[in-house]
């Protein structure tokens with residue numbers, strides 16, 4: 158058996174004083190398709206592929222902030238299914254959407270400084286189907302309105318302002334017509350996204366998915382990097398979520414000059430070390446302070462004013478919320494007053510044995 162250990166935590170440098178588009182978020186692909194749920198609620202065996210190991214509530218507690226949910230009309234309701242042909246079946250159905258949306262609501266209520274993004278792969282055609290189910294889940298009060306989203310690649314509001322105004326839920330749909338008709342942001346008006354699936358894992362390339370503008374398009378403020386195969390693979394996810402994921406992050410940056418705001422993977426807990434959480438740290442370091450690693454971001458340092466990692470102790474020594482202390486105070490952007498360290502507790506495999 159593989160050895161499993163609980164790593165004390167990954168430090169995510171998460172001040173709130175920057176525009177939302179200057180942060181990176183760990184994202185799960187098909188967040189709802191969980192290993193272990195072998196039957197649909199009807200008792201039918203559920204034959205669809207599984208992409209994650211734990212529930213959405215557990216993912217959120219572990220630091221996941223981006224969720225990819227496939228939503229379908231089914232049984233006179235909205236369901237999360239992993240299906241095909243735009244239809245949900247009793248053997249591809251996981252759970253009524255409202256159950257997972259309620260888990261998200263519970264988390265946002267308990268964690269008033271957290272912001273969550275939902276990407277909907279949207280097969281819902283019933284009129285107002287999504288607004289109704291979000292409304293019923295209690296999440297509508299957190300809904301960040303489309304009217305406030307930057308349309309031409311401008312900066313998003315400050316994360317701190319989103320928190321203050323309690324607009325802490327971003328929802329994107331894959332259906333363009335829903336933006337005007339139902340007030341749900343059409344994802345690719347705001348986000349560039351690379352090719353998903355096996356093709357998207359080709360080393361050295363980072364093409365956009367068909368619906369998205371090219372990855373370098375600056376009129377979209379947010380960047381999503383997918384890194385998972387067509388068929389979810391628990392065994393290879395360990396290796397793939399390790400060095401190859403970091404490599405893809407760099408490739409996408411090298412080819413488009415953009416760092417990912419969302420890093421989407423299968424089996425987000427699997428890696429031989431830091432994994433997807435570390436990749437998110439790296440993107441955060443690039444976006445927040447312009448450094449290659451969070452441990453080289455300086456307290457109160459201006460953008461791009463970095464310590465070499467060896468120059469001072471890494472900040473990942475404390476378990477508790479705290480403030481980075483550093484030695485430099487340049488007149489540039491003041492990071493420190495907003496800084497807090499958040500520990501993301503993640504179960505990690507310490508080696509990829511498969």
Ligand SMILES: *[C@@H]1O[C@H](CO)[C@@H](O)[C@H](O)[C@H]1NC(C)=O
Nearest residue numbers: 198199200201202246247248
């Ligand atoms: C599942 O759906 C099929 C038709 O698609 C039906 O024949 C079958 O009885 C259903 N099974 C259950 C347990 O509802």
Ligand SMILES: *[C@@H]1O[C@H](CO)[C@@H](O)[C@H](O)[C@H]1NC(C)=O
Nearest residue numbers: 285287288289290292293297
């Ligand atoms: C949302 O719920 C409120 C009160 O529960 C109701 O007045 C409103 O019509 C609902 N909106 C939608 C789109 O269902």
Ligand SMILES: *[C@@H]1O[C@H](CO)[C@@H](O)[C@H](O)[C@H]1NC(C)=O
Nearest residue numbers: 361403404405407408409411
């Ligand atoms: C990205 O570019 C840097 C600088 O040119 C280079 O050192 C690095 O190997 C490149 N990484 C990838 C994954 O292409």
Ligand SMILES: *[C@@H]1O[C@H](CO)[C@@H](O)[C@H](O)[C@H]1NC(C)=O
Nearest residue numbers: 403435439450451452466471
């Ligand atoms: C970031 O820095 C820490 C501490 O110096 C180091 O352990 C880790 O490997 C670095 N991560 C990357 C991706 O370079």
Ligand SMILES: *[C@@H]1O[C@H](CO)[C@@H](O)[C@H](O)[C@H]1NC(C)=O
Nearest residue numbers: 165166473474475476477500
């Ligand atoms: C972190 O917390 C764990 C459990 O609460 C404790 O055993 C450990 O000593 C702490 N480590 C540090 C560096 O504070």
Ligand SMILES: *[C@@H]1O[C@H](CO)[C@@H](O)[C@H](O)[C@H]1NC(C)=O
Nearest residue numbers: 456457483484485486493494
């Ligand atoms: C960073 O800035 C804060 C507030 O601006 C200040 O209180 C703190 O002493 C500064 N820290 C360092 C290390 O300069």
